[in-house]
Amino acid sequence: xxxxxxxxxxxxxxxxxxxxxxxxxxxxxxxxxxxxxxxxxxxxxxxxxxxxxxxxxxxxxxxxxxxxxxxxxxxxxxxxxxxxxxxxxxxxxxxxxxxxxxxxxxxxxxxxxxxxxxxxxxxxxxxxxxxxxxxxxxxxxxxxxxxxxxxxxxxxxxxxxxxxxxxxxxxxxxxxxxxxxxxxxxxxxxxxxxxxxxxxxxxxxxxxxxxxxxxxxxxxxxxxxxxxxxxxxxxxxxxxxxxxxxxxxxxxxxxxxxxxxxxxxxxxxxxxxxxxxxxxxxxxxxxxxxxxxxxxxxxxxxxxxxxxxxxxxxxxxxxxxxxxxxxxxxxxxxxxxxxxxxxxxxxxxxxxxxxxxxxxxxxxxxxxxxxxxxxxxxxxxxxxxxxxxxxxxxxxxxxxxxxxxxxxxxxxxxxxxxxxxxxxxxxxxxxxxxxxxxxxxxxxxxxxxxxxxxxxxxxxxxxxx
Amino acid sequence: xxxxxxxxxxxxxxxxxxxxxxxxxxxxxxxxxxxxxxxxxxxxxxxxxxxxxxxxxxxxxxxxxxxxxxxxxxxxxxxxxxxxxxxxxxxxxxxxxxxxxxxxxxxxxxxxxxxxxxxxxxxxxxxxxxxxxxxxxxxxxxxxxxxxxxxxxxxxxxxxxxxxxxxxxxxxxxxxxxxxxxxxxxxxxxxxxxxxxxxxxxxxxxxxxxxxxxxxxxxxxxxxxxxxxxxxxxxxxxxxxxxxxxxxxxxxxxxxxxxxxxxxxxxxxxxxxxxxxxxxxxxxxxxxxxxxxxxxxxxxxxxxxxxxxxxxxxxxxxxxxxxxxxxxxxxxxxxxxxxxxxxxxxxxxxxxxxxxxxxxxxxxxxxxxxxxxxxxxxxxxxxxxxxxxxxxxxxxxxxxxxxxxxxxxxxxxxxxxxxxxxxxxxxxxxxxxxxxxxxxxxxxxxxxxxxxxxxxxxxxxxxxxxxxxxxxxxx
Numbered sequence: 053x054x055x056x057x058x059x060x061x062x063x064x065x066x067x068x069x070x071x072x073x074x075x076x077x078x079x080x081x082x083x084x085x086x087x088x089x090x091x092x093x094x095x096x097x098x099x100x101x102x103x104x105x106x107x108x109x110x111x112x113x114x115x116x117x118x119x120x121x122x123x124x125x126x127x128x129x130x131x132x133x134x135x136x137x138x139x140x141x142x143x144x145x146x147x148x149x150x151x152x153x154x155x156x157x158x159x160x161x162x163x164x165x166x167x168x169x170x171x172x173x174x175x176x177x178x179x180x181x182x183x184x185x186x187x188x189x190x191x192x193x194x195x196x197x198x199x200x201x202x203x204x205x206x207x208x209x210x211x212x213x214x215x216x217x218x219x220x221x222x223x224x225x226x227x228x229x230x231x232x233x234x235x236x237x238x239x240x241x242x243x244x245x246x247x248x249x250x251x252x253x254x255x256x257x258x259x260x261x262x263x264x265x266x267x268x269x270x271x272x273x274x275x276x277x278x279x280x281x282x283x284x285x286x287x288x289x290x291x292x293x294x295x296x297x298x299x300x301x302x303x304x305x306x307x308x309x310x311x312x313x314x315x316x317x318x319x320x321x322x323x324x325x326x327x328x329x330x331x332x333x334x335x336x337x338x339x340x341x342x343x344x345x346x347x348x349x350x351x352x353x354x355x356x357x358x359x360x361x362x363x364x365x366x367x368x369x370x371x372x373x374x375x376x377x378x379x380x381x382x383x384x385x386x387x388x389x390x391x392x393x394x395x396x397x398x399x400x401x402x403x404x405x406x407x408x409x410x411x412x413x414x415x416x417x418x419x420x421x422x423x424x425x426x427x428x429x430x431x432x433x434x435x436x437x438x439x440x441x442x443x444x445x446x447x448x449x450x451x452x453x454x455x456x457x458x459x460x461x462x463x464x465x466x467x468x469x470x471x472x473x474x475x476x477x478x479x480x481x482x483x484x485x486x487x488x489x490x491x492x493x494x495x496x497x498x499x500x501x502x503x504x505x506x507x508x509x510x511x512x513x514x515x516x517x
Numbered sequence: 518x519x520x521x522x523x524x525x526x527x528x529x530x531x532x533x534x535x536x537x538x539x540x541x542x543x544x545x546x547x548x549x550x551x552x553x554x555x556x557x558x559x560x561x562x563x564x565x566x567x568x569x570x571x572x573x574x575x576x577x578x579x580x581x582x583x584x585x586x587x588x589x590x591x592x593x594x595x596x597x598x599x600x601x602x603x604x605x606x607x608x609x610x611x612x613x614x615x616x617x618x619x620x621x622x623x624x625x626x627x628x629x630x631x632x633x634x635x636x637x638x639x640x641x642x643x644x645x646x647x648x649x650x651x652x653x654x655x656x657x658x659x660x661x662x663x664x665x666x667x668x669x670x671x672x673x674x675x676x677x678x679x680x681x682x683x684x685x686x687x688x689x690x691x692x693x694x695x696x697x698x699x700x701x702x703x704x705x706x707x708x709x710x711x712x713x714x715x716x717x718x719x720x721x722x723x724x725x726x727x728x729x730x731x732x733x734x735x736x737x738x739x740x741x742x743x744x745x746x747x748x749x750x751x752x753x754x755x756x757x758x759x760x761x762x763x764x765x766x767x768x769x770x771x772x773x774x775x776x777x778x779x780x781x782x783x784x785x786x787x788x789x790x791x792x793x794x795x796x797x798x799x800x801x802x803x804x805x806x807x808x809x810x811x812x813x814x815x816x817x818x819x820x821x822x823x824x825x826x827x828x829x830x831x832x833x834x835x836x837x838x839x840x841x842x843x844x845x846x847x848x849x850x851x852x853x854x855x856x857x858x859x860x861x862x863x864x865x866x867x868x869x870x871x872x873x874x875x876x877x878x879x880x881x882x883x884x885x886x887x888x889x890x891x892x893x894x895x896x897x898x899x900x901x902x903x904x905x906x907x908x909x910x911x912x913x914x915x916x917x918x919x920x921x922x923x924x925x926x927x928x929x930x931x932x933x934x935x936x937x938x939x940x941x942x943x944x945x946x947x948x949x950x951x952x953x954x955x956x957x958x959x960x961x962x963x964x965x966x967x968x969x970x971x972x973x974x975x976x977x978x979x980x981x982x983x984x985x986x987x988x989x990x991x992x
Contacts, residue, residue, distance in 0.1 A: 114605070118853075121598075125852055128732065135844055135909060136844055136849075137846045139845060349842050352840070352843055356839045356847075359835040360835055360836070361620055362611060363621045363860050363861055364620065364839075366620075366626070366854075366860040367858060367860065367861065370605075370606055370854035371854040373853050381843065419607055419609060422609035422623075
């Protein structure tokens with residue numbers, strides 16, 4: 053009798069191990085072609101060409117004409133930002149855009165960092181590449197890939213780049229100096245949009261992987277939030293030997309396990325049982341209000357973009373006023389949900405109008421709102437939790453900077469289900485979704501300390517480059 | 518035993534008998550009266566009151582109740598400005614081979630805009646729009662617009678039955694322009710003239726030529742109450758109501774508020790909220806439909822449930838989600854870009870008419886509708902700048918928990934007719950509708966047609982409305 057039990061147990065364990073072993077598969081690198089029409093027979097041009105943002109009088113005049121003829125709808129009395137972007141404040145923003153915002157000057161600001169384009173898998177990929185201006189004796193810069201999200205752009209990183217490439221000049225420790233590469237996701241900004249359907253986060257990760265190889269980097273760090281979070285996660289899944297460390301300012305868990313569900317129901321009362329810290333409880337509960345209600349209230353845009361991107365983006369590509377309202381609403385609500393109660397959406401509390409409008413121009417000038425929105429359909433159009441990569445873990449050393457006003461809070465115990473090697477998880481004292489844009493110092497400091505931890509385990513290998 | 522009781526009762530002396538019999542009789546009589554009264558007493562929705570104008574409601578002023586004639590006008594300037602915006606439209610090429618799967622296909626949109634710019638004649642369309650008499654009147658602080666069409670000629674002894682028809686989103690009163698003549702002039706269209714209507718089509722406040730509310734909270738109950746006041750102002754104590762989309766919710770609220778005024782309720786879309794019972798019915802219905810009151814046609818339309826209903830609804834309700842949460846943001850660009858507005862609105866006229874149209878490069882738009890009619894409807898939103906207020910209606914109505922809303926527990930007792938169109942967004946079987954509608958006298962499976970029933974299949978809809986009236990009036 054005992055023998056049978058023993059044999060059954062042994063068999064069970066063997067089967068279990070066999071099944072769990074299967075989960076070790078990495079995400080395969082896809083060979084895609086996203087250009088127009090058929091893929092040509094000849095080899096792709098792999099040169100990296102310098103690029104500068106330019107503007108013309110005609111472009112400006114067209115924008116001004118559209119701003120001048122804007123049609124607004126009076127808001128409901130006492131509605132602030134609760135029905136969306138308040139049109140009384142929108143008029144002020146448009147007036148500033150028309151009369152004070154200096155696009156030519158902002159273009160110079162954009163061009164102060166070197167930019168390039170290169171063709172990968174049929175698409176012209178745009179990126180910013182900033183090397184440190186000077187390096188101390190015997191030191192080398194660590195390559196850091198930083199990926200933006202929606203409705204952001206490479207411009208979100210313009211304040212944090214100097215803190216990473218030249219920390220000494222900004223009063224920070226120069227233990228780690230980086231050279232930063234910020235690509236525009238294909239379909240965003242000056243990166244060409246895919247002509248074929250199916251271009252999702254894994255496709256973007258494959259392209260960025262090829263980009264880093266092309267630039268001569270075999271080991272690099274990756275940082276991201278919003279779509280950047282997902283693309284960098286996929287990068288760590290397809291090329292774990294190349295991604296030295298993965299730093300995220302946003303984490304989302306897309307496959308809901310039973311334990312997570314249980315933790316939602318009971319986590320408030322037995323936090324320790326589910327690995328919740330006090331700060332987790334403070335941010336997550338009451339769950340109906342801070343979780344479920346927040347999701348419903350704030351994900352309308354994702355729902356429509358994941359189903360009808362061409363419809364919703366159409367008017368936004370034709371009306372700069374509509375585009376500004378749609379984008380800036382996020383910079384208000386995702387920076388602090390309480391901003392909805394303010395008549396001006398609290399927009400200028402954390403950002404300057406110049407910075408906000410420069411980001412909007414990076415959607416207006418290239419006319420990329422529709423292609424940017426299509427990314428939602430390609431990634432979540434079939435449903436959340438349905439894609440292969442969502443079920444695969446991440447083994448690369450991971451660091452998480454958890455900002456208090458992020459739209460949804462993910463506690464470490466949940467993140468650990470997917471990110472098996474979290475070596476740093478810090479609660480930030482302030483800041484929301486657009487971390488690099490809003491709190492560059494805090495984010496830079498966290499990246500620095502994360503890299504420090506990674507290096508302690510495994511010092512930077514010179515020959516890898 | 519009975520004999521014994523009778524004997525003992527008869528044997529009582531007089532005072533004893535009356536002591537027992539009188540109260541017994543009173544008791545029985547009282548019970549009878551109570552029973553009769555309870556059958557009459559239907560719970561109704563409270564009407565309440567409202568003020569939707571700017572600022573504070575003026576304290577003593579009595580509202581101006583005059584009904585003013587109204588004609589829709591345009592100007593060269595308005596048309597030129599529209600043309601200029603269409604000329605400067607910026608398009609994004611669609612992905613290869615996706616037809617309407619990602620939304621309105623911009624290659625086809627360019628054709629629509631070219632037609633709009635070069636062939637569509639707004640002045641000519643306005644003549645068509647103005648062929649029926651339009652009016653405006655102030656109710657609860659805002660101007661309410663409506664079309665009021667009386668029968669051209671009516672035979673002796675006949676009375677035109679008043680019929681209130683309420684549109685939805687993204688429609689307008691214009692959707693009824695093909696069905697109106699069939700209802701007001703059946704003889705002129707080969708139909709029996711036993712049932713003739715005078716039709717009133719208002720614009721929901723915030724839509725088209727009705728002023729938008731300036732205050733928060735304008736929901737279907739407020740609209741229902743305003744339309745009741747409108748009908749009373751027009752002198753109608755009893756009338757029929759018809760609606761689909763928001764019109765359905767509003768007319769149902771009207772029947773819940775003042776059932777004695779609503780002679781009959783006709784719907785081409787039924788909103789019914791879920792519950793445990795429905796879930797059970799759904800699960801069982803896949804295997805034993807007859808057990809849960811589902812017909813074969815119901816089964817055909819409902820199953821496979823996940824695919825046909827859950828995924829479909831998720832796929833098609835992005836607009837609802839964003840409009841119910843951020844209407845001012847969603848509508849901002851649409852009020853400024855006519856081509857964006859057209860894409861947003863016409864996408865619904867494609868997909869909600871027939872889901873398979875998503876697989877067509879031109880969205881199948883012109884299969885059931887003429888471009889002139891479609892663009893006239895879009896123009897109504899454009900020239901009145903009403904897209905944002907029309908979207909706010911979603912937030913006002915969907916912000917509360919549907920199970921605790923005031924109208925959730927109130928049954929509908931007026932005679933009801935339901936026309937179930939095959940391509941409607943969600944199918945509601947009669948057995949489910951019965952939970953709310955206690956007096957369904959007509960339930961018809963329509964052979965063809967989608968969400969915009971009056972616009973797409975006016976004859977079929979008119980037939981069903983007339984059938985309801987015949988049943989109600991025992992004709």
